[in-house]
Amino acid sequence: MNLEELKQKMDEAKYVYDDTLATVLAVALKLGRPLLIEGAAGVGKTEIAKVMAHALDRDLVRMQCYEGLDESKALxxxxxxxxxxxxxxxxxxxxxxxxxxxxxxxxxxxxRPLLKSIRSERPVVLLIDEIDKADEEFEAFLLELLSEMQVSIPEVGTIKAKTIPFVVLTSNRARPLSEALRRRCAYLYIQYPDMEKELAILRAKLPHVDDRLCAQVALAVQKLRGSEAILKKPSIAETLDWAAALDALGIRELTPDALRQTAGFILKNSEDLAVLEQTDVTAPHEHCGHCGGHHHG
Amino acid sequence: MGDPGIYLEKLALFSRLLRQEGLPVSPRETADASRVLMEFGLGDREQVKTALRTVYASSRQEQLVFDRVFDGFFISEEAMREQARQRARQEAEAAQAREDAAKDLQVGGEPMDLSPEQMDTYVSMPEEARQKLRRFMEKYRSTAERNPELYSNFIHSVFTKTLLEQQLLMEDAGLGAEAADPEIGLLFRDISQFGDHEIPKAISIIQTVSRQINGELTAKRKRSGHSGKLDFRRTIRKGLETGGSFYRLHYKKKRHRRKRLVVLCDVSGSMVQFSEFALRFIQSLNQVSESSRVFLFSEQMTEADAFSLQNMDLFRSHVRDSGVYGKGTDLGSALEKICAMEPAALNSSTTLLILSDTKTIDQPRAVAALQNAKRQSGRVLWLNPIPESHWQHIRSVQVFSSLCSMVSCSTLGSLAAACRKLTV
Structure with missing residues (x-):
């Protein structure tokens, strides 16, 4: 699949992407390398695997990593x-x-997911989610799978992949991953979306929500993320939940009152809520005092 | 696309440059990069940059290095000409400035004996600082006539010292690629340079990193296996689940002793911010926090309880109330008091951790006290907030680092690495 075809497929999936993301995905596909995605929690890392499954018309096999995950749960x-x-x-x-x-x-x-993904008759997209939560031992075990596309089972022998899955690994950088694992992967680092992209996501995912409200929500979220005092930055999913909640409550204007009522959708700890009390994120952008919240990109 | 051979040659050169900058680039990466270039072509510079970055860089830090090297290597013809013009202009200006400096820096009509680097530092100094040095020379000009040699040596030593300080200042001001990263930049910046608005972010980074260290330790403990003795009771009990066959043998677990830590923390004016961050790290390590004792010292010494170390405000008010804040530093006296404690604070199973910049009054006494403390405790580790590149210029650092293992902790990243060592 070339870059243009990939872009077309992602458009069909109503996925908002930029050229960087599309190029990285195309490179990973071309080289047949696993894709390692790093970034803060909630920037949309997992979503990329889902979109790739849709774009490539493959099943998604997901493996959630956690401390203590071993071969018996993974393979x-x-x-x-x-x-x-x-x-x-x-x-x-x-x-x-x-x-x-x-x-x-x-x-x-x-x-288990790893074996399933390489023994599948049709190629799949394998999502190894939050690899940073797994132990280093497990990382070492993954090396064989990622580089040789085969696994060894002592009682049976070596099992080679029937089909090659497109592997996506995500990490929140809770711990540094080994160099050996990194070297085998194409690497993508994603940040929170800017105003323009966030607005595009809101419009794509919630087409029924008023444009003006979407713009106000996107602007408020940008301000919250930009504030040093907010410790847990709102994720994209939380932005979508918040806009949907405001819409469900029939709110058409993001006033300070509306923000207070629904703050629980966007900020999830008491310190951040206390900061919100002292900040006015609903005020129009400082560079543009007269707009009602159109997007600033 | 022209002759692929030329591009491949350039790509190999680019790979070599990346390797020189510290990126682990193997032939496989170069081969992959060439495949990618064949696929995507060279029409769109940004696309080529993104595609090559995906192949060559495998972490955020490496991406930043890659971007710098790429922007320097693949430049458009127009940008190259502009750079050449700019460089020629800068060189002409620098040559003129060096000539002016040579006229300024004369002792008894002879040019002063300064290295080219020192001369460049003088040229790059702000005009105000240069004027100050010239006034200083003028002031002592009459001495030059009486004793030209003494004057020359004196002026030379003052100049060298000032230029060295200026060089260090410039090194501090130059941020590396990592330090400019909005998300993890704080990990690589000098703690003493943090602004008030950056402190919540720094605390959140500390929490993340200490959670990570705790996680690593838990995983390590799990992996460290069993004591070698069979646990009959558990094996038989578990065997009942499988009809009496001992499907899995169970072993007794190893017992883990927590580390005992005695922290001696300098809270004189310049050290309080660093001490605060370092203590935060140490307190959040499960492995050491419950069994550690923390002593704060400047000219006097006082013990801090766990309550006062809970958060930054409590810590600061405790430091102020204890009367040790903002005074001079007397490490010798503090160490002597710890060594003389009854019951003993130090023994062979404790690690003595000193958080200090080594600046103390009565250095010989401090050296003797440190040697005594080293004899009493199992291990002495010194966390020093002064960057390691400056150590060679500071005598007290050289003295103390020869007596115990000293780790530079000027950034949160290095502090985290040092805290990892504590748990080993």
Whole structure:
């Protein structure tokens, strides 16, 4: 798929992108490299994998990482209960070697996301979400999969990929990832969208919401993100929730009162809410005192 | 696209430049970059930049380095001509300024013996600072007639010192690519240069990094495995779930002892901001926080309780109320008091952590006290907020760093790295 086709597919998915993002995705696709996406929480990293699944017309296989994640949760596990039952049933009827061999066959193998993604008949998009939350050991284990597109299972041997998945890894930079993993990936760093892009996202995702309200919401969110005093910056999803909530409440103008009523959708801790009390984010932009909140890009 | 060979040659040169700038570029990256260029062409400069950045840079820091190298390497013809014109203009101006400086800096009609770097520093100094130096020379001109050699040496030493200070100031002012990053820039900037508005952001970075260090430690503990002894009770109990067959053996876990830490924290005027950040880090480390004792000192010493270390306001008011804030620094006296404590604050299982810029009164006494403290404690670690590049010019740093392991912690990033060491 070339760059223009990719852009067309993303347009079809109503995904708002810039040229940088489209180029990076096209490069990753061209080179067949996994894509490592870093950025603050809520900038839309996971969304990229979903959009790629749509654009490439593939299934999305998602693996959420967490501390303590191991091979049995990520790659495969033997169906132990089924194996025990098989032993009970076949005891005394089959010779023991054959029974042992049979116990470690596909029939008793429980596929987890990684194995599923490489054994799939149709290529998939594999999302390894928040890799920074997994342990370093797990990262090392991923190396074989990402570079050779194969995994080793001691009882079975090496399993090579039937189809090559498009792999997307996301990280919030909670811990530095190993150089070895980074080197195998194409890299994308994304920041919060600017005013123009945020407004475009609001319009694309919430077409029924009043344009003026969207502009006011986008402007207020930009101000909140720009404030050093706000510790947890609002994410894009929170912006969308907030605009939808304002619309659902029938609010057409983002007044200080309306902001107070709905602040819980956009700020999620008490310190930030206290800061909001002292700041007027609904005031028009300082460079443009007379506008009602048109976008400033 | 013209002859691909030329482009590939240029790409190889570009890869070499990136390698020189510290990016780990292997032949694979260069090969990938050439594939990408073949695919996308060279028509759109921004597109080429993005595509190559995706291939060559694998972190935010590397992206910033890449952008700098790319902008210097792939420039348009017009930009190249403009740069050449600008460079020629700058060189002419610099030559003129050097000539003027040579006239200014004469001792007894002879040019002063200064290195080219020192001469350049003089040229780049603000006019006000240069005037100050010239007035100084004028003031002592009469001495020159009486003792030309002494005058020459004296003026030379004053000049060298001033120029060195100026050089250090300029180094501090120049921010690296990382420091300019809006999200993680604070990690790479000098703590003493933080503005009040940056402090909440710095605190949030500290929380993130300490959470990360705690996470790493938990993971490390999990990985560190078992003590080697079989846990019969758990193995039998778990075996019941699988019809009495011991599907998995369970082992006894290793016991982990928490680190004991004694922190000696300099809270004289210049150190209070650094101490605040360093203590925040240390307090947020699960591994050490519960078993640590913190002493604050300037000319006197006082122990800080856990309550006063909870947040910045409490810490500052505690420092002010304790009467140790804003005075001179007497490290020797503080160390002697800690060593003489009953029951003993230091023993072979404690780590003594000193947060100080090494500036103290009565240095010989401080050296003796540090040697004694080193004998009493298991390990002494010194966190110094002065950047390591300045250490060679500061005598007290050289003295103390020869006695214990000293780590430069002028930035939050280096402070985090030092705190990681504490937990090892």
């Amino acid at each position: 495969y596990e033997w169906n132990y209960q089924k194996q025990l039952l098989a032993i009970q049933v076949d005891m005394g009827r089959t010779d023991s070697d054959e029974l042992t061999r049979g116990l470690f066959s596909d029939e008793y193998l429980l596929e």
